[in-house]
């Protein structure tokens with residue numbers, strides 16, 4: 001949250017009589033202090049101020065156009081709202097807990113600034129369509145920010161992939177050395193995942209982009225409003241078709257949280273790899289001082305805290321999704337105050353994902369692979385056994401299952417002799433399969449292995465260079 005919004009509305013406002021509140025007409029006594037405390041949302045929903053003012057300006061202009069409001073009142077309201085935006089951005093706006101939320105805080109302040117005309121702004125609208133509109137606009141802005149940020153992370157990954165299109169590393173399954181791959185290829189795997197994360201957010205944006213404004217409390221309104229006009233002014237594609245649905249669903253927030261949780265899961269997998277790769281037994285990559293911390297007792301330590309925190313923060317993202325799903329399940333139509341609990345998880349998820357993306361992009365730019373260490377491990381664990389089996393199929397015409405058996409026996413023999421496959425003497429090989437020739441040595445090095453993986457989407461350095469160029473076109477333009 002930006003500094004200007006940080007000041008907390010400290011007093012609970014419990015002493016303020018109900019009659020002085022926006023909804024106080026039928027009330028005689030004031031709320032209990034605990035009622036006030038559980039009800040108040042201004043400390044977090046003040047983050048909706050810009051969207052709330054934009055929504056009010058659009059509503060006001062429409063009321064004037066439809067002659068529901070005089071031009072004079074409309075101008076006073078618009079001027080007052082612009083002034084309030086200035087106050088909030090300057091940090092001088094008096095947020096007050098007794099006005100509960102951002103909507104009533106702004107309306108109350110408008111009354112102080114322009115007098116009774118302020119009371120006309122709420123004609124033909126309710127806080128229910130107001131908050132649904134504000135929140136959609138906020139999530140839409142968050143999606144736009146996050147999409148750009150994910151794109152930035154893709155750019156960092158692609159740049160490293162280009163640099164390391166031919167850098168050999170072990171590819172793993174079950175975290176056991178499986179087959180040699182290239183580091184660039186591994187990084188481009190994350191570029192694909194992030195591309196899908198972006199498209200999930202973009203999908204969510206398409207569906208959320210309908211305007212609830214004018215649905216009023218739940219039933220629509222008797223005033224001759226123009227919902228198309230307000231929808232257009234706020235950049236929505238159209239007004240939401242059903243007033244009950246418009247004020248009471250939060251599926252757009254759930255979709256956003258689901259997309260954020262999935263993106264966070266991708267980041268956590270990368271972060272986990274960074275943790276593994278920087279550890280002493282691996283030493284595949286090195287992070288500079290900028291992305292590591294020391295230990296207060298062990299002077300030699302370089303801990304990958306940023307990666308660990310990115311790994312952990314995906315837990316918060318998942319928690320936010322679970323929290324809002326739980327709030328929404330079983331809620332009868334239409335609006336219920338339960339829905340006020342939609343904002344905290346969404347704000348937290350957006351902040352968390354933003355931070356995790358920034359830290360990950362920083363680490364990607366910072367990391368330097370140790371090509372020698374990666375190569376050593378890539379060549380260990382009989383990682384070219386599949387290449388050997390493929391040779392037996394290709395050159396000797398063995399069925400793959402038979403070739404797999406022969407290659408397995410050769411691995412066992414090499415293991416017994418304590419050598420790698422490339423070092424296994426030809427006579428040893430021929431003892432198991434007499435038709436093997438010296439030509440087999442051609443496929444047993446890790447370089448030959450990766451170079452041979454030229455199928456579409458494969459790990460060969462030439463493929464990686466082409467795939468990185470394609471990724472630039474697909475994701476960065």
Ligand code: ARG
Pocket residue numbers: 041045101127128131335337339340341
């Ligand atoms: N602060 C409320 C929220 O976030 C605004 C809507 C209040 N509506 C109502 N009928 N009390 O949901």
